[in-house]
Amino acid sequence: MRLRAILLGSVLALPVAAGARAADCDLTVGVVMELTGPAGEYGQAGAKSVEMAFRDLNEAGGVKGCILKASTRDSQSSGSVAVDAANQLVQVGKVPVLIGGIISSVTIPILTAVTAPSKVVQVSPASSSPTLTTLGREGKTNGIFFRTITSDALQGTAAASYALDRGFKKIAIIHVNDDFGANMVAEFKKAYIALGGTIAAEVAYNANQASYQSEATKAMEGDPDGLYLVSTPVDGAVIARAWISGGGPARFLLNDGMNSPDFIKSVGAKYLNEAYGTSSGTTQSPSSQYFNAEYPKFSGGIAASNPAADRAYDAGAIVGLAMAAAKDETPIAIRDAIFKVTGSEGTPIHAGPESFKEALALLKDGQPIHYEGVIGPVSFDQYGDITGPFRLWKIEGGEVQTVGQMTTQQVAALKAKIGG
DSSP: OOOOOOOOSEEEEOOOOTTSOOOSOEEEEEEEEOOSSTTHHHHHHHHHHHHHHHHHHHHTTOBTTBEEEEEEEEOTTOHHHHHHHHHIIIIISOOSEEEOOSSHHHHHHHIIIIIHHHTOEEEESSOOOTHHHHHHHTTOSTTOEEESSOOHHHHHHHHHHHHHHTTOSEEEEEEESSHHHHHHHHHHHHHHHHTTOEEEEEEEEOTTOSOOHHHHHHHTTTOOSEEEEEOOHHHHHHHHHHHHHTTOOSOEEEOTTOOOHHHHHHHOGGGOTTEEEEEESOSOOHHHHHHHHHHHHHHTSOOTTSTTHHHHHHHHHHHHHHHHHSSSSSHHHHHHHHHHHHOTTSEEEOSSHHHHHHHHHHHHTTOOEEEEETTEEOOBOTTSOBOOOEEEEEEETTEEEEEEEEOHHHHHHHHHHHTO
C-alpha cells in the first residue's frame, strides 16, 4: 500500500482563503490516526478528511477568527502506541479535543487511559464497537466521547438482512480476533439466525499473519455458500485470496470499511463481482456531493469512497463548529457545544466553505445549527452514539456501487422483530 505524504508529529496549519479575516490566533486539535499498520488505509484517508474539514472552516473565516490546526500522530494501528501519542497531545500539547482513533482497538484504550480521565473531548470517526456504548452507560467516559459511525449493534443487524436478501443462506464467518470483530459477528449472528440463516463455520484470526490458509480451510467446513469477512483491507485481502485459492465460493459479505480500492486491487476485481457490504450513511446529499467532488483533489488522489473518509470529514467539521459555538475553549464547553451544532432544531448546514460561512455567522449570533454531514444528518445521544441509515453496496467491475439504503426505521423494526 502506497503511503501518502501526511505530516506526522507536528502541527499543520491550514490556509485561509483570500478575503477571509486574517487571524491572530491559533486553535489546535489533536489527531491520532492509524496511518500505518493493518488499518493504515483507513487512517490515511481519515487524516486527510480532517485536514480538509479544517481547511474549509478556515476558508469560511476560522473558528472565532482563529486558524484551526491539526496536530497529527500515527497510532501505527496499535493501542499502546496510540495511548502514548494521545498522552503527548493531551498532557503536553494541552489539546481540548482529540479526533481518533479509527479502529476500536485503538479508540478504546485512548478513551479509558487518556481522554476520559482527563475529561478531554474525543471524537472517533469509525470505531463501531458496542463496548463504547457500554462504557458510556457505565459512566466510564465522563460524557466526553462521540463517534460519527453507527454501532455494530445496528450494523450487524443491517448486514444480516442484506446477506439473506442477496441469497446467503448458509454462510461461513472469518473475523479479526478483537473487540470490533467479536462484537460485529455477535450482532450479525443473532440477527442472521433469527431471520432464518445458517452459520456453517466461524473462525477468528489474529492480525498481521503472513498466511491465513488454515483459517480459510477451516471456514470452508460445512459447505457454505459464501463468506462473511470481518477484517481490514490488508489482512482481508490475504484471507480472501486464501479462501478463493482453496476453493471457497467467490461470494463475500464485507464489513463497513472493506469497500476499499486497495482491497479490491489486492484480491482482483474479477473475484469480487459477488461481494456485498453495508456502510453508515445516506446515498446522496448536498454534503456528499460536495465531498465526493472535492476530496480526491484535496487528498492527492485518495478516493472519496475510501474507508473512513466521509465520516472523518464530519468528525472534523463537528469539532470545528462546536469550538466556534462553545462559550470558551475548555473541553466541557466544547462537549456541550457539540449538541448545539447537531441539534435537530437548528438551521441545516452542509459541508463546504460556503455553508460553513453561514454556520459561523449563525453561531456568532448565538443561533443553533444542525450539521447535515457527508454521512447524513448527525445527531448524538447521551452516550455519543448516532443513529442513521445504512448504504447497501456491491463491488462491480472493480468499483463500489451503492445499490440501496436501509433506513433507521427499518433497522429498528428488524431489531424489534428479533428481540434485539
